[in-house]
Amino acid sequence: MKKFFKILLVVIFVALLGFSGKYLIDSNSKSPIVFTTEKAFKTSIEEKTVATGKVVPEDEVAIKPQISGxxxxxxxxxxxAIKTGDLIAKVKVVPNEQSLNSARGRVKNAQIVLNNSKVEYDRNKALFDKGVISSQDFNNIDLRYNQARQDLSNAQSDLQIIRLGSAGGSSTANTNIRATVSGTILEIPVKEGDQVIESNNFNDGTTIATIADLNKMIFEGKVDEAEVNKLKIDMPLKVSLGAIRDKEFDAKLKFIAPKGDEEQGAVQFKIEGEVFLDKSYFIRAGYSANASIVLETKNDILAVKEALLQFDKETEDPYVEVRTGDQKFERRDVEIGISDGINVEILSGITEEDDIKVWNKTEPVKKEDEKE
Structure with a gap:
C-alpha cells in the first residue's frame, strides 16, 4: 500500500513538471513587439486656445425708483420689447409719518401767516385808496402778502409730494417707473406688493427691471496667464454657443483685463469680444459659450505627430527614438515649437529622412479561440 502511494506521488510530480515546462516554453516562444516607424513631414499648424465664458448684452440698464414705496x-x-419712456410699473407711496406730520405743520403755519397778511393787506389797501399811506408803504405790505401766499403754496406742494409722490400738475410723476432706454426686458426681480427703496446718494435703490439691447452682444470669458501675452486687440474669435449646435459666430477681441484673478491656483484674465450676430438666430443673454482664438499660425514647417514624443523623466526634455538598424533605435533630443494638440513643430534634432519609432505600440489582444 505504501509503495502504491509513493508511485502516485511520483506520477503527480512528473505531471506538474511537464505542465510547468510547457508553460515556460510557450512564454519564451512569444515573439517580441515589432516597433513600426513614421517620418516627419511638412504641414501647417495653428496654435489655438479656447476661452470659456458666456454671451451677454453689451449694455444692461437697471431701472430704479426715484421714491420709496x-x-x-x-x-x-x-x-x-420696450421703448424709451414706456411705463414699466407704478409705485404707491407709503409716507413717513414724521415727515408727513412735519409737512402738515408747515402748511398750517403758512396758512396762519397768510391769514394775518391778508388782514393787514385789506386794511392798508383801504387806507391807500383814501390817500392816507404812501405808495411805498403799501407796496411793502403787498410784497409780504404775496410771499405768504407763495409760502403756503410751497408747503402744500411739499405735503402732496410726501403723500402722493408728486406735486399736482407735474408732467412726470415719480410714482410712474418708465424705461430710460429702448430694448428688451431681461428681468423683473420684483412683484406687485413688494416694497422698494429709492435711489439716492446713500443707497443704490431697488431694481425694478433690467433692460438691454439683445442686438448688441459680447463674449465674456477668461484665459490663462500663459497665453494672455499672445493676445492682441482686434484678434478674430470663433464663438460657439452651448444652446446652438453646429454654428460658429465671428467675433473680434476688444478688451483684455490688465489684472488677473487667481482661481484654483491659476491666474485667469478676463477678455471681451464683440460678437457679430446672425439675424436668423435669436441669442438669449447668458448663453454659455466657448471662444476659439488662433494664437499663432505657421505654414510649411517640419512636424511629427505629438504621440511620437517622449520626455526625459528627470529633465522633462523632449526626445524621439530614431531607427539605426533592424529593430534598433537611438535617442535623439529634439527642440519643439508650436502644437495643435495632434502635430507638433520640430525646430531641430531630426530630418524628414529619419525613421521615428512608434514607442507606444502595444500587442494586439488575442481572441479567446486563438488563446486556446
Missing part, C-alpha cells in the same frame, strides 16, 4: 402695478413682462 410699494409696487402697485407692473405693466410689462420679462422678454417684452
Amino acid at each position: 410699494i409696487i402697485e402695478k407692473i405693466y410689462v413682462e420679462e422678454g417684452a
Whole structure:
C-alpha cells in the first residue's frame, strides 16, 4: 500500500513538471513587439486656445425708483420689447409719518401767516385808496402778502409730494417707473406688493427691471496667464454657443483685463469680444459659450505627430527614438515649437529622412479561440 502511494506521488510530480515546462516554453516562444516607424513631414499648424465664458448684452440698464414705496402695478413682462419712456410699473407711496406730520405743520403755519397778511393787506389797501399811506408803504405790505401766499403754496406742494409722490400738475410723476432706454426686458426681480427703496446718494435703490439691447452682444470669458501675452486687440474669435449646435459666430477681441484673478491656483484674465450676430438666430443673454482664438499660425514647417514624443523623466526634455538598424533605435533630443494638440513643430534634432519609432505600440489582444 505504501509503495502504491509513493508511485502516485511520483506520477503527480512528473505531471506538474511537464505542465510547468510547457508553460515556460510557450512564454519564451512569444515573439517580441515589432516597433513600426513614421517620418516627419511638412504641414501647417495653428496654435489655438479656447476661452470659456458666456454671451451677454453689451449694455444692461437697471431701472430704479426715484421714491420709496410699494409696487402697485407692473405693466410689462420679462422678454417684452420696450421703448424709451414706456411705463414699466407704478409705485404707491407709503409716507413717513414724521415727515408727513412735519409737512402738515408747515402748511398750517403758512396758512396762519397768510391769514394775518391778508388782514393787514385789506386794511392798508383801504387806507391807500383814501390817500392816507404812501405808495411805498403799501407796496411793502403787498410784497409780504404775496410771499405768504407763495409760502403756503410751497408747503402744500411739499405735503402732496410726501403723500402722493408728486406735486399736482407735474408732467412726470415719480410714482410712474418708465424705461430710460429702448430694448428688451431681461428681468423683473420684483412683484406687485413688494416694497422698494429709492435711489439716492446713500443707497443704490431697488431694481425694478433690467433692460438691454439683445442686438448688441459680447463674449465674456477668461484665459490663462500663459497665453494672455499672445493676445492682441482686434484678434478674430470663433464663438460657439452651448444652446446652438453646429454654428460658429465671428467675433473680434476688444478688451483684455490688465489684472488677473487667481482661481484654483491659476491666474485667469478676463477678455471681451464683440460678437457679430446672425439675424436668423435669436441669442438669449447668458448663453454659455466657448471662444476659439488662433494664437499663432505657421505654414510649411517640419512636424511629427505629438504621440511620437517622449520626455526625459528627470529633465522633462523632449526626445524621439530614431531607427539605426533592424529593430534598433537611438535617442535623439529634439527642440519643439508650436502644437495643435495632434502635430507638433520640430525646430531641430531630426530630418524628414529619419525613421521615428512608434514607442507606444502595444500587442494586439488575442481572441479567446486563438488563446486556446
